[in-house]
Amino acid sequence: MKHMWAPWRMEYIEQIESEECIFCKNDEQMTVIKNENYIILMNKFPYNNGHIMVAPIIHNTMIEELNPRELTALFEGVQLGVKIIKKVYSPDGINVGINMGRSAGAGICDHLHIHIVPRWNGDTNFMPIFNDTKLISEALEKTKNKFINALREIENGE
Numbered sequence: 741m742k743h744m745w746a747p748w749r750m751e752y753i754e755q756i757e758s759e760e761c762i763f764c765k766n767d768e769q770m771t772v773i774k775n776e777n778y779i780i781l782m783n784k785f786p787y788n789n790g791h792i793m794v795a796p797i798i799h800n801t802m803i804e805e806l807n808p809r810e811l812t813a814l815f816e817g818v819q820l821g822v823k824i825i826k827k828v829y830s831p832d833g834i835n836v837g838i839n840m841g842r843s844a845g846a847g848i849c850d851h852l853h854i855h856i857v858p859r860w861n862g863d864t865n866f867m868p869i870f871n872d873t874k875l876i877s878e879a880l881e882k883t884k885n886k887f888i889n890a891l892r893e894i895e896n897g898e
């Protein structure tokens with residue numbers, strides 16, 4: 741398996757030790773949707789264009805602690821995230837995954853979250869390389885706005 745080269749991951753690694761919980765800090769710039777059950781956030785350090793994360797609202801909840809109702813509610817968020825990505829990007833495939841614990845690659849605080857990453861055939865070469873954090877933020881906000889528009893269309897049954 742080829743690894744995607746993502747220079748902004750270095751900044752990510754430097755930031756994870758100090759940053760407050762991104763799912764709890766109400767970062768409107770990165771939020772696609774937040775309701776009483778879940779939040780969908782853009783990933784500031786994406787593996788691919790359109791990489792989002794779905795998290796329960798309550799901090800420090802382990803997946804094994806969620807009751808069936810909470811699990812269903814969380815996975816409604818995952819389902820919505822997949823719908824949004826498909827509507828905006830029509831990718832060739834989608835990865836949905838959970839990393840638990842630092843050793844498993846979960847850098848972001850102790851807040852359960854599910855990654856949704858659109859994939860394209862040959863996307864190890866597809867991904868644009870941004871070295872400039874500001875460029876990444878602008879690109880992310882554009883994508884977020886596309887996702888919010890798609891969300892409205894889904895809600896309206898379009």
Ligand SMILES: [Zn+2]
Binds near residue numbers: 761798799851
């Ligand atoms: Zn949190």
